[in-house]
Amino acid sequence: MDIKRMTLFAGHYGSGKTNIAVNFALWLAGQGKKTALGDLDIVNPYYRAKDSQKKLEAAGVRVIASAYANSNVDVPALPQEMYALTEMMDTCAVLDIGGDDRGALALGRYVPAIVRENDYEMLFVFNRSRPLTRDAQSALGILREIEQACGLPFTGIVHNTNLGRETTAETIVSARPVLEELTRFSGLPLRFTAARRDIAPLLPGDIGEVFPMELQKTIW
Amino acid sequence: MAEKILMKGNEALAEAAIMAGCRHYFGYPITPQTEVAAYMSRRMPKIGGTFLQAESEIAAINMVIGAAAAGKRAMTSSSSPGISLKSEGISYMAGCDLPALIVNVQRGGPGLGGIQPSQSDYFQATRGGGHGDYHLLVLAPSSVQEMADLVFKGFDLAEKYRMPCMLLADGTMGQMMEPVELSERAGESAAKPWALTGTEGKRRPNIINSLALEPQELEKWNEDRFKRYDIVRENEQMSESYRMEDAEICVVAFGIAARVSQNAVDAARAKGIRAGMLRPITLWPFPEKALKAAADQCKAFVSVELNMGQMIEDVRLAIECKRPVSLCCRTGGMIPSPDEVLSVIERAAEGGK
Numbered sequence: 001m002d003i004k005r006m007t008l009f010a011g012h013y014g015s016g017k018t019n020i021a022v023n024f025a026l027w028l029a030g031q032g033k034k035t036a037l038g039d040l041d042i043v044n045p046y047y048r049a050k051d052s053q054k055k056l057e058a059a060g061v062r063v064i065a066s067a068y069a070n071s072n073v074d075v076p077a078l079p080q081e082m083y084a085l086t087e088m089m090d091t092c093a094v095l096d097i098g099g100d101d102r103g104a105l106a107l108g109r110y111v112p113a114i115v116r117e118n119d120y121e122m123l124f125v126f127n128r129s130r131p132l133t134r135d136a137q138s139a140l141g142i143l144r145e146i147e148q149a150c151g152l153p154f155t156g157i158v159h160n161t162n163l164g165r166e167t168t169a170e171t172i173v174s175a176r177p178v179l180e181e182l183t184r185f186s187g188l189p190l191r192f193t194a195a196r197r198d199i200a201p202l203l204p205g206d207i208g209e210v211f212p213m214e215l216q217k218t219i220w
Numbered sequence: 221m222a223e224k225i226l227m228k229g230n231e232a233l234a235e236a237a238i239m240a241g242c243r244h245y246f247g248y249p250i251t252p253q254t255e256v257a258a259y260m261s262r263r264m265p266k267i268g269g270t271f272l273q274a275e276s277e278i279a280a281i282n283m284v285i286g287a288a289a290a291g292k293r294a295m296t297s298s299s300s301p302g303i304s305l306k307s308e309g310i311s312y313m314a315g316c317d318l319p320a321l322i323v324n325v326q327r328g329g330p331g332l333g334g335i336q337p338s339q340s341d342y343f344q345a346t347r348g349g350g351h352g353d354y355h356l357l358v359l360a361p362s363s364v365q366e367m368a369d370l371v372f373k374g375f376d377l378a379e380k381y382r383m384p385c386m387l388l389a390d391g392t393m394g395q396m397m398e399p400v401e402l403s404e405r406a407g408e409s410a411a412k413p414w415a416l417t418g419t420e421g422k423r424r425p426n427i428i429n430s431l432a433l434e435p436q437e438l439e440k441w442n443e444d445r446f447k448r449y450d451i452v453r454e455n456e457q458m459s460e461s462y463r464m465e466d467a468e469i470c471v472v473a474f475g476i477a478a479r480v481s482q483n484a485v486d487a488a489r490a491k492g493i494r495a496g497m498l499r500p501i502t503l504w505p506f507p508e509k510a511l512k513a514a515a516d517q518c519k520a521f522v523s524v525e526l527n528m529g530q531m532i533e534d535v536r537l538a539i540e541c542k543r544p545v546s547l548c549c550r551t552g553g554m555i556p557s558p559d560e561v562l563s564v565i566e567r568a569a570e571g572g573k
Contacts, residue, residue: 014228014397045251045335046395072334072553074251129226131235163226163399219557220479
């Protein structure tokens, strides 16, 4: 995988951006790269990158998130520390962007610096099992809305079709026709297919590079 | 069979409402239920329905009253503080015998509280919530699939008994994502000869009203309504039992608390404690019959709740205080861990409280 200094994950609400961003940051750190993860989600009240803060910090990843994330207040604010992501040139930055166009709006203020440096990958996370991205046209619609909201065009697609705990290799493979349409309609390359670590080895070779992931555990 | 898709609880209940024929949604945003309104705002215009973000919760519930009086399947949704605001309107609906679906995706309270999950509106939901003698049908889902299934059930029951129905979820249920299968299903939409649909000069006008001019008349309305509640109590209690066959410790929990408790029951069984769980699905009517039967079999009960202990009162009433009932609870947006539940089960098994 060709790694840019900044990797941004955006996409439809609930497409799996946070899980991928957390796993991607851990993977970068595992390769010995100095890594920081920025949580730019100002939309989602629960299930934030901050849930994985301990694990990330234990792996040496610097976590930059709102002091209000996972707290009892609902304040769509970002810390000033977030600017470090565009200024620490020696650090691989992973950005978890909020869902849909509304979530991507918060990215806008960092876009001039990101474009100036021009060493980034802006990835659209696609889950074909989500109700509003069942077909390529609908997914493309959301992709364009996000680009318009934040002003940063996508450079690639991450395939993350999953049904949570019930995901099988078949779930992922069956999304292939829609995925192919999406890459064709958008003109964007497939960067990788994300899959739970136990499913990853079961996937066929023609689904793109496979990125194995751990999922956040719950108590229920 | 429809293909499974991955949905948030809030999205699943919204789509289920549309599938159940609801075309009138009136709401006002509040975390953690805002996705319901967001989903409705995307879907309703495409299917000729009405999505209306009202100027307040009070306005929204009164719009529901209007649509319901016209015989339409209508709904609103909110979270705890917003439900308090709607309570006046809910009382009016009960007084007018109007069916509708009201969703409460609970957050921590009292007051402004917080945005993390809670079950602390149990009293408010099961005792009516607003002023006057009345009940709501109260349904408590514990999975994203059930968030959808109970929406169909809720509309049907509301119309069958001419009562408002509350879907009592919590922030976790609303926000969690799980695979769900949604398919159109034949509902039991009851006839509505009472609805305000226009007489066309062919019948006497229907009147929908909660004001009685004579106290004798109001008393009669209330007594008649409570006769209907007796039928609901007799026929509509729903619960699910888990590993109850030979259980001597009965855990009672609903919603997210039941998910955690199920893991605790398994852990207790692994330690040789015969634990089981009764999960109320209807909170009103409370599943008294199942609890009463369990009281003959079990030596102790454990009520697990995301509040300071509310359902525990109904557990004690249902089992007529025949057995000790312990409480395992967290509040303020916290969720008890399976280990916390397990330790209360262990103490109950040893005969302590």
